[in-house]
Amino acid sequence: MNPHLVLRVVSKLLIPIIVIFGFYVHFHGDYSPGGGFQAGVIIASAVILYALIFGMGAAREAVPAWFVRAGSAVGVLIYGGTGFVTWLLGGNFLSYDMLDPESTHHAGQHLGIILVELGVLTTVFSVMVVIFYTFASRAPDIPEEEW
Amino acid sequence: MESFDWTQLLDYALMAMLLAVGVAIVRLRNLFAAVMLMGVYSLLSAAWFVSLDAVDVAFTEAAVGAGISTVLMLGAMLLTAREAEPVKAGRHWAALAVVLATGAALFFAIGDMPAYGDPNAPANAYVGLDYIIRTPQEIAVPNVVTAVLASYRGFDTFGETVVIFAAGLGVMLLLGFGGKKPKKEGGE
Numbered sequence: 001m002n003p004h005l006v007l008r009v010v011s012k013l014l015i016p017i018i019v020i021f022g023f024y025v026h027f028h029g030d031y032s033p034g035g036g037f038q039a040g041v042i043i044a045s046a047v048i049l050y051a052l053i054f055g056m057g058a059a060r061e062a063v064p065a066w067f068v069r070a071g072s073a074v075g076v077l078i079y080g081g082t083g084f085v086t087w088l089l090g091g092n093f094l095s096y097d098m099l100d101p102e103s104t105h106h107a108g109q110h111l112g113i114i115l116v117e118l119g120v121l122t123t124v125f126s127v128m129v130v131i132f133y134t135f136a137s138r139a140p141d142i143p144e145e146e147w
Numbered sequence: 148m149e150s151f152d153w154t155q156l157l158d159y160a161l162m163a164m165l166l167a168v169g170v171a172i173v174r175l176r177n178l179f180a181a182v183m184l185m186g187v188y189s190l191l192s193a194a195w196f197v198s199l200d201a202v203d204v205a206f207t208e209a210a211v212g213a214g215i216s217t218v219l220m221l222g223a224m225l226l227t228a229r230e231a232e233p234v235k236a237g238r239h240w241a242a243l244a245v246v247l248a249t250g251a252a253l254f255f256a257i258g259d260m261p262a263y264g265d266p267n268a269p270a271n272a273y274v275g276l277d278y279i280i281r282t283p284q285e286i287a288v289p290n291v292v293t294a295v296l297a298s299y300r301g302f303d304t305f306g307e308t309v310v311i312f313a314a315g316l317g318v319m320l321l322l323g324f325g326g327k328k329p330k331k332e333g334g335e
Contacts, residue, residue, distance in 0.1 A: 106285070
């Protein structure tokens, strides 16, 4: 019988909820506290919890190292790309109103903020997981007697 | 005399707990316990920030301070010893002198600080007030913090994202990409 049975069952229940909460924090960031940065850290902590409970091997299968390595750069590209799109639409860099100039309630601002926060989320999530993977692949697993 | 604000008792209680946890971290020699107490310290600070109405800061503190940095400190600790070496008494006195001097300077500066929630404080009066007035018309986003972060200060946040990317890149370049030696462990 696995000594961490309770931990495994509880974290299996919690990890999906943590990820959904992370996305809620991201997409609801216009209305409530939070945003891409906090959401990225929350989703990364779900992956790290998975790695701590189920081992590095399982975590690397779920979220491969190449995925987070690419993600840390893709996030910056999403952010900068949003700026370039507003530039190409005739505005200044990151002037989100250009994304929907006809809107009377600044829909472009909402869209732009969600997009750049998505970039922040991708970079923060990926970098946190990358740092954890690099550290964890050097350290041995936590020995049983220290739990 | 004004009516007594009972919520300030909560602030005092949280600050007393922060102090107790801080002293405990300094006195502990077991690194595992110290790392866990640092997570507790972050969580207490987050609770205190909520009590001061700085919800966004509290959110970040709870996610980063109590969550991610505790895990990273655990990972770093697994690479070293479990117990810290006892420190010589002479270094305690030097540290105490530095702490006392800094504390005296901070207490000296309290007199110049605006009162908590003062509407005329520099933080609330100039740009801060401007952002609060203009956000409903210009951005139409209820959360002013998000409007300032992502729209008014979009360039700054872009820079921060690049800084985080650079930090991750630095770790990858210094410690290796972590993909060279596939380890078979756990995950049955």
